[in-house]
Amino acid sequence: MVFELDEQGHYLMRAEGANAKGEKVSEHPQTFIVDGEVRPLPGFAGITFMSTRPDPHTIQGEARREDGSSSGRARSWCPRTESR
Numbered sequence: 001m002v003f004e005l006d007e008q009g010h011y012l013m014r015a016e017g018a019n020a021k022g023e024k025v026s027e028h029p030q031t032f033i034v035d036g037e038v039r040p041l042p043g044f045a046g047i048t049f050m051s052t053r054p055d056p057h058t059i060q061g062e063a064r065r066e067d068g069s070s071s072g073r074a075r076s077w078c079p080r081t082e083s084r
Contacts, residue, residue, distance in 0.1 A: 011032040
């Protein structure tokens with residue numbers, strides 16, 4: 001997993017690895033705007049996403065359903081970022 005920092009201060013996460021069969025797999029790149037604002041999650045109707053950077057080495061986010069319940073959250077340690 002790699003986080004790239006763009007000129008606007010947004011993070012692009014790219015992740016790849018291998019599945020159980022040893023085949024290379026990769027996730028669709030995801031953009032994190034780490035300002036604490038709630039935004040629609042592209043490609044997921046009725047889901048919003050909010051991300052923050054609580055410290056220099058952590059990016060965290062939470063997805064919520066229309067009723068406000070959590071549909072998932074994640075916290076990633078980010079050892080460094082690379083500017084594009």
